[in-house]
Amino acid sequence: MSSKDPQHRQLHGFFFPLMAYGHMIPMFDIARMFAARGVKATIITTPANASTFSNAAERNRLLNLDINIQILQFPAKEVGLPEGCENLDDLDSLDMIHTFLKAVNMLQQPLERLLEDYQPDFIVADFTLHWATESAAKFDIPRFVFHGTNIFWQCVEHSLNCNKPFEGITSDTETFVVPDLPDKIEMTISQVPDPFKVETSFTEMVQQIKDSEIKSYGVLVNSFYELESGYADYYRNIMGRRAWQIGPVSLQNKNTIDKAQRGKQSTIDQHYVLNWLDSKEPNSVLYICFGSTSRMNNAQLLEMTMALEDQEFSFVWVLRKTQNSEEKSFLPECFEEKMEGKGLIIREWAPQVLILDHPSIGGFLTHCGWNSTLEGVTAGVPMITWPMFADQLYNEILVTKVLKTGIRAGTQKWNLWFETDYVSTKNDEIKNAINQLMGDGKEANEMRSKARELGELARKAVEEDGSSNTEFTSLLEELRLYKKPPT
Numbered sequence: 001m002s003s004k005d006p007q008h009r010q011l012h013g014f015f016f017p018l019m020a021y022g023h024m025i026p027m028f029d030i031a032r033m034f035a036a037r038g039v040k041a042t043i044i045t046t047p048a049n050a051s052t053f054s055n056a057a058e059r060n061r062l063l064n065l066d067i068n069i070q071i072l073q074f075p076a077k078e079v080g081l082p083e084g085c086e087n088l089d090d091l092d093s094l095d096m097i098h099t100f101l102k103a104v105n106m107l108q109q110p111l112e113r114l115l116e117d118y119q120p121d122f123i124v125a126d127f128t129l130h131w132a133t134e135s136a137a138k139f140d141i142p143r144f145v146f147h148g149t150n151i152f153w154q155c156v157e158h159s160l161n162c163n164k165p166f167e168g169i170t171s172d173t174e175t176f177v178v179p180d181l182p183d184k185i186e187m188t189i190s191q192v193p194d195p196f197k198v199e200t201s202f203t204e205m206v207q208q209i210k211d212s213e214i215k216s217y218g219v220l221v222n223s224f225y226e227l228e229s230g231y232a233d234y235y236r237n238i239m240g241r242r243a244w245q246i247g248p249v250s251l252q253n254k255n256t257i258d259k260a261q262r263g264k265q266s267t268i269d270q271h272y273v274l275n276w277l278d279s280k281e282p283n284s285v286l287y288i289c290f291g292s293t294s295r296m297n298n299a300q301l302l303e304m305t306m307a308l309e310d311q312e313f314s315f316v317w318v319l320r321k322t323q324n325s326e327e328k329s330f331l332p333e334c335f336e337e338k339m340e341g342k343g344l345i346i347r348e349w350a351p352q353v354l355i356l357d358h359p360s361i362g363g364f365l366t367h368c369g370w371n372s373t374l375e376g377v378t379a380g381v382p383m384i385t386w387p388m389f390a391d392q393l394y395n396e397i398l399v400t401k402v403l404k405t406g407i408r409a410g411t412q413k414w415n416l417w418f419e420t421d422y423v424s425t426k427n428d429e430i431k432n433a434i435n436q437l438m439g440d441g442k443e444a445n446e447m448r449s450k451a452r453e454l455g456e457l458a459r460k461a462v463e464e465d466g467s468s469n470t471e472f473t474s475l476l477e478e479l480r481l482y483k484k485p486p487t
């Protein structure tokens with residue numbers, strides 16, 4: 001077979017994540033999946049974000065994977081952001097998000113120059129980069145959307161949009177059923193995202209995203225068929241959209257280095273964490289992490305420390321900067337000393353998948369970002385769900401009501417951002433949730449065994465004959481046969 005045979009030529013894909021860790025991390029894993037199948041993978045990012053990818057890209061190049069990085073200058077100064085402010089994690093307010101997105105939108109032309117220069121065969125771009133569909137169309141190549149979340153969310157939003165079952169409801173406590181879905185999904189009006197109810201500063205962008213998704217080639221999803229099969233069928237058959245479930249993409253990270261250096265360099269030595277976990281009994285440690293963006297206010301943090309002190313289980317707690325990050329010491333005096341042996345506190349960045357995969361981890365208190373939720377599912381652990389904003393409330397519903405592998409804590413009110421200045425969960429509620437999840441009650445044991453089963457299904461999905469692997473193979477075959485529309 002000649003190398004010019006279209007079915008055997010090397011494909012080239014662009015992978016363009018939004019500059020936020022929850023988007024960049026899974027996009028890198030996806031780029032690596034393509035590269036592992038012989039595709040040349042080019043990651044598009046900005047100067048201050050390149051280091052997130054560079055070590056992992058270098059390690060993969062040593063394994064002969066064709067992964068490289070293309071840098072676009074980020075127009076921070078032009079829009080009035082401080083120089084070097086290039087990641088969602090650098091932003092402190094909603095106003096800054098709008099300014100940040102303005103700068104992100106200015107990347108369309110530089111992207112098109114790269115498309116012109118390199119003529120890739122396809123592009124996978126973050127959903128927020130809605131203009132990428134138009135850019136791809138100019139070069140007659142497929143644009144895939146990456147939301148970074150599941151299909152369940154898309155289906156619930158579709159039904160909310162079409163049926164508006166919340167209309168006429170005024171009480172925050174009254175529940176309604178979201179119609180036509182594979183399961184009976186109940187919500188309250190306060191869980192429904194604001195853009196369904198009122199005009200917000202994001203209304204126009206939400207519409208642009210929807211339009212660009214409909215015109216795109218399809219959606220790549222970090223989940224696996226068995227996890228949300230009813231919703232995957234609904235998405236394809238009722239909503240008429242194309243999606244390839246190719247996850248869990250975190251399983252691309254097989255060795256300790258890849259797990260330890262995923263995203264950011266962790267702020268704790270991986271051997272220290274592993275030794276600490278090795279000293280604990282199986283299923284005895286609660287892992288607590290609120291993702292890469294959320295920040296707690298100090299009053300809520302104090303409630304958390306009181307709960308952790310009072311409850312009996314060991315824990316690893318990843319503590320990020322708080323909303324009042326100017327305060328240097330936000331933990332009560334001597335808290336860390338008092339917790340020595342029982343609790344390990346990691347500041348800023350933990351090697352999350354390395355920790356979750358350890359046999360001593362028996363539960364995960366998560367903010368329900370989709371990556372974290374799926375990483376918890378993959379590790380086979382039950383969860384305490386503590387959503388803070390955006391799609392996280394939907395992920396909580398999926399875990400607690402559909403999968404039935406978790407119990408609730410945290411807010412039941414949809415927020416656009418993590419700017420909550422109130423205490424959503426009191427110390428007693430946190431303590432009770434931990435004791436219930438980590439304890440030996442019937443409900444906890446049932447959740448534990450369901451979680452374990454799902455973890456096994458997740459791993460099978462990426463094996464040779466697994467559902468995700470099979471969908472990925474058929475996607476690659478389709479891309480190899482893709483013919484540009486006649487001009």
Ligand code: UDP
Nearest residue numbers: 022291292293318349350352369370371372
């Ligand atoms: N993460 C990590 N260490 C941390 C915090 C987060 O490795 O200390 C990773 C986590 O494994 C996940 C991602 O960062 O892959 C966070 O994405 P998620 O969707 O859970 O939440 P977001 O940060 O977008 O709110």
